Amino acid sequence: MSIEVGSKLQGKVTGITNFGAFVELPEGITGLVHISEVADNYVKDINEHLKVGDEVEVKVINVEKDGKIGLSIKKAKEREVKEYKPRQARPQRQNRDNRGDQRGGAVKENFEQKMSRFLKDSEERLTSLKRNTESKRGGRGARRG
Known part of the structure; x- marks a missing residue:
């Protein structure tokens, strides 16, 4: 099983630093969850959210050429993205300027x-x-x- 960007995987927290947490993925591969990718809100202390041995679901957000794997816990939890529906255009007003009528229309x-x-x-x-x-x-x- 190869690690691909966008895939969601289960992993186990193996180490915690002040900048993030290392998560062991299947096949013994380790990736990093940066502190900014742990939760939706600001994380001052990562120890309040994770501890060594926790099982977490992560999403692969990047795989670098040197083998480093960037992971995200908050993106793995994201709800389904709503389908984009373009807004209907509002009809244009004829005279936006109140003085338009006094001057005989749009001059x-x-x-x-x-x-x-x-x-x-x-x-x-x-x-x-x-x-x-x-x-x-x-x-x-x-x-x-």
């Missing part, structure tokens, strides 16, 4: 026209804002009693 504007419209709208908003806030704070025209 192509160059940068200068957009900038001048922006400045005009901005000035109108600022004067309106100033008018409303000055009267509430007792600005220029307000009398003090």
Whole structure:
């Protein structure tokens, strides 16, 4: 039985280090489960999850040319991947800009026209804002009693 990427196997934990656990696979081959592949959440101490002699199901995630085998416990536990269903496209709105109707529909504007419209709208908003806030704070025209 050869070890292939993607296959799920039963193994026995033979050693634990601070960076992962060594798992003996069938036929006496040993692979490494990196600490990041032990559980779905963050693993600070691998000893909280595994101990020597534990039987674990692992998935082969890589086999390097020099014979090193990368294993994953969390990927062996993954649920079936849901089938991808593309979303249905939403119909496009005709006029996304509220001012589209005032200008007679979608009009192509160059940068200068957009900038001048922006400045005009901005000035109108600022004067309106100033008018409303000055009267509430007792600005220029307000009398003090």
